[in-house]
Amino acid sequence: MPAEPAAAGVIHDLGYRRYDGPRLGRRQITVALAWHSFRAAFGFGRGPKAKVVPVIALIALCLPAVINAFAMAQGNPRLVGYDTYQPVLRNLVMTVFVAVQAPELVSRDLRSRVLPLYFSRPIRTIDYPLAKYVAFTAACLVMIDVPVLLVGLMWSVVLAAVSLFLASLTGRRAFATGTVAIFFLLTFTLAEILLQVETNVAGPGPGPGPGKFGGPLAATLAQKVAGLFSPFTLFDGIRMWVGGRGATPADNVPYPGGFGAVYALVLVILLALSLAGLAARYRKARLS
Numbered sequence: 085m086p087a088e089p090a091a092a093g094v095i096h097d098l099g100y101r102r103y104d105g106p107r108l109g110r111r112q113i114t115v116a117l118a119w120h121s122f123r124a125a126f127g128f129g130r131g132p133k134a135k136v137v138p139v140i141a142l143i144a145l146c147l148p149a150v151i152n153a154f155a156m157a158q159g160n161p162r163l164v165g166y167d168t169y170q171p172v173l174r175n176l177v178m179t180v181f182v183a184v185q186a187p188e189l190v191s192r193d194l195r196s197r198v199l200p201l202y203f204s205r206p207i208r209t210i211d212y213p214l215a216k217y218v219a220f221t222a223a224c225l226v227m228i229d230v231p232v233l234l235v236g237l238m239w240s241v242v243l244a245a246v247s248l249f250l251a252s253l254t255g256r257r258a259f260a261t262g263t264v265a266i267f268f269l270l271t272f273t274l275a276e277i278l279l280q281v282e283t284n285v286a287g288p289g290p291g292p293g294p295g296k297f298g299g300p301l302a303a304t305l306a307q308k309v310a311g312l313f314s315p316f317t318l319f320d321g322i323r324m325w326v327g328g329r330g331a332t333p334a335d336n337v338p339y340p341g342g343f344g345a346v347y348a349l350v351l352v353i354l355l356a357l358s359l360a361g362l363a364a365r366y367r368k369a370r371l372s
Contacts, residue, residue, distance in 0.1 A: 114211045117202075121219035125185045126226075134188070141181045142227060145174065149231040171336055174228070175316045178239070179268040181227055182220075182247035187260035189216050190248060194255035199369050209370045213248070213362045220244040235323050242315055242351060245358035252365045271314040272336075278310035279317075279337065303338030311337035312350050321347040 108116075120129075127134030148170050152163045193199055202212055221244040228236035250267055251260040282304060311317040317337045324335065325344020340347055 110207050110211065113205055113207050114215045117212065118215035118219045121189050121216050122222050124188055125220055125223035137184045138181065138223075138227075141177050142230065144177050145227060146231045148173070171316075171320065175268075175272060175336075178224070178227065178243060179265060179272075182224065182243050183261045183265035183268070185223065186220060186244075186247035186251040186264055187257040189220055190252045191255055191257045191260045194252065194369065195257070199366075203370050209367050210363055213252075213366045216248055217244055217359070217362065220248055235319065238322065238351075239319055242319075242355050242358075245355050245362065246315065249358040249362045249365065252362060268315065272316050275310055275312075275314040275317045276336065278313065279307055282306045282310060303340075305343075307338050308340050308343045308346075311340065311347065315351070315354065318347050318351045318354075322351060 123129055126138045127136075148163075155161075155163050193202075199212070203209065221240045224240035224244050225236055228239050246267070247264045250264045253263065254260050308321075311321045320336045321340045321344055324337075325340050325347060
């Protein structure tokens, strides 16, 4: 039988131009990824719907500061204390922000399976989660420090690490949002329930000073331990411990005294575990 003629190949010119510019290295790639992720946290580069949550969250957090500044400009006393700064509003708004925006930074790449494209460039496995973490810390810092200008750095580094780690556990954005929101809401609710139960049992104590927990020396050990169960109560306890003052009615936990060192240790452990988990998650993602 005569041999079949070989199929003729055709090369189509699609008009692509070769890149003759400089090839950037690991540092530039990581910086570009961090900058892109920071912009993504506020919805830049995407449609209007992606900007709704960050814009509303920032306005909600800044509004008390604007009202306070306006009142003080009129000669009125300060309406908002900047060390506590509306703790219920701040806790709620930041929970919503990290729950919605953390999956935006990590879940989309996991679901689309584009990580091999990132790692085909001259970057290491740790560079991807590091860039995401730096970017989201900066985004949280904008949300917290623009209206408060106080302990936002502590809030930002912990919220960014915990929420990114939880969001990276799944490529499904809805599941990631639910996981982050449930963690922060449930832990805060648990801490508040334990504090309320212990306060009802032990009473506010005879110590001097304002606040629902009594004076600086009035809090029981059980009340102080209850504050270890949520990042938000840990933040409050460390702030009072560093500032060396008693609790006010706006605080979520009693004055920790020397127990504040335990609050700081638990927060450092939580931060370290979250960062280690985030790095391990992407080592596994690279191999899969």
